[in-house]
Amino acid sequence: MTTPWNNILHTALLGTDKQSLRAEELGEDLSPMAEQIVTSDKEEKFLQIAALAFNYRQAGFIPQHKESAQLSKPTPEDKPYCSPQAMQVLADVLEEENTALLALWLQLCRNSGQLARPEILPALLQRCITHKHLREDILTCGGQRARWLATLNPDWSMLPGSEDSAEQQWQTGTPEQRRDVLQQLHKSDPARALEWLQATWAQEDVNSKTDLLRSLSASPGPIDLPFLEGLSVDKSKKIREEATLLLKRIPASNLIRKYSEALQQRLKLKKERSLLGMLSKTALEIVPPADGQELSPILVQSGIEKLSNKKEYSDEEFICYQLMSYIPLDFYTSLWQKTPEEVVKLFNDDPLGKKLIPALVLSTVHFAEPKHAVPLMQFSSTFYLDLLPLLQPQQQEFYSNKFFATSPDAIIQYSTRRETEWGLELTESILRHASKDPYRYSKIFFNKIIALIPVGATAVLDKIQPDTLPAGASGNWPSISDAIRTLLLLKTQTIQAFNK
Known part of the structure; x- marks a missing residue:
């Protein structure tokens, strides 16, 4: 059935040059009012009629009624709601649009066994669309009502526990x-x-x-x-x-077994006499396969190259280096009956081993083995940044402080991946370094990692005065420092809200 509103839409699509809107097409309620619009301009008259009809429609529109459209009620909650103080902080965090502080708020709320109040849930559920890593925490903190709401909006249908199941x-x-x-x-x-x-x-x-x-x-x-x-x-x-x-990521695979067999054929231990001939020591050597066979086609097809592309490595050394990069350190402890510490010391004290020890690091990172990261950090003469994320927070803090002066930007990069707060010593080093390079370490950078900065860092910020900074940095750092203080205040309020 043609309605006045459909007539207006149809005229808008065709244009007033092709079709004019007559007053009698607007129905008995709108026709008298449309006749009072006096203008010779067809477009002006159409726009005034459209505005009149739109307001009339908005004021008197009755939604379609369907008896079958029934809305179920959410399951009652079994957890208490957050305090008004916590909810106010959440509102401030959402207004600040800081994802790191939102993640912190959700974590504290979840750990406290409390729930966000219903009125804030739509805003939280919207964050789930673009921030996948927050979905589980938002649903946990949203309780039964959040899961119920997720079934009512197609945009939230991807959430765990919604009607649109996995x-x-x-x-x-x-x-x-x-x-x-x-x-x-x-x-x-x-x-x-x-x-x-x-x-x-x-x-x-x-x-x-x-x-x-x-x-x-x-x-x-x-x-x-x-x-x-x-x-x-x-x-x-x-x-x-x-x-x-x-x-290559699964140590028990046949491919890794073939790598291990190929390495075992080549990398050997030998006994060497000291200069005086009184003592012997264990050394590493590479012995080409006795049968003279080249690498098997399977190894070549998997990416192992026959010829070295590094001038400091011979072809056989380079083959061993590649194989070792995908063989867990447990292989050597089992083959040579040595502890991980002894294996690392053996490689570190041997001329050939020093060339191959970076492959042990690559393997440890590749298989994400924290137990082997520690001896590699302790007993090798080189500091390997890639091992930092595998260490315990206290160990990460120790080595980050120890080597910060030599690799500040690299250590900052790895420190941003941590899940625990930085210590004040590391925080001061990072802030002082960042203050000298405000273009790299901008407000956006600190927005992302504010959860890692301890609230006590405000005292560190007080120490960094503009007159101590390079000329190019002194003009930008004060505004960055103020932004950090604002975020630290929100972080403090978040923590306090759940400590009461």
């Missing part, structure tokens, strides 16, 4: 949703995730397969081996390469 997202979601849900499921239930992936594998195209394989990279494990090793003969080169990358 399996529904896997079956009908966008490529990004399918990848995310597979990645999360693979962390919590790898067997089920693998079952889902194999069930749809034949229907996926090459790009989709590659993308889904990459979603397993956060948590590859032995349970994935039969599937991944079966992909080594896939007709797609992209699939084979992606599967190989994952197999």
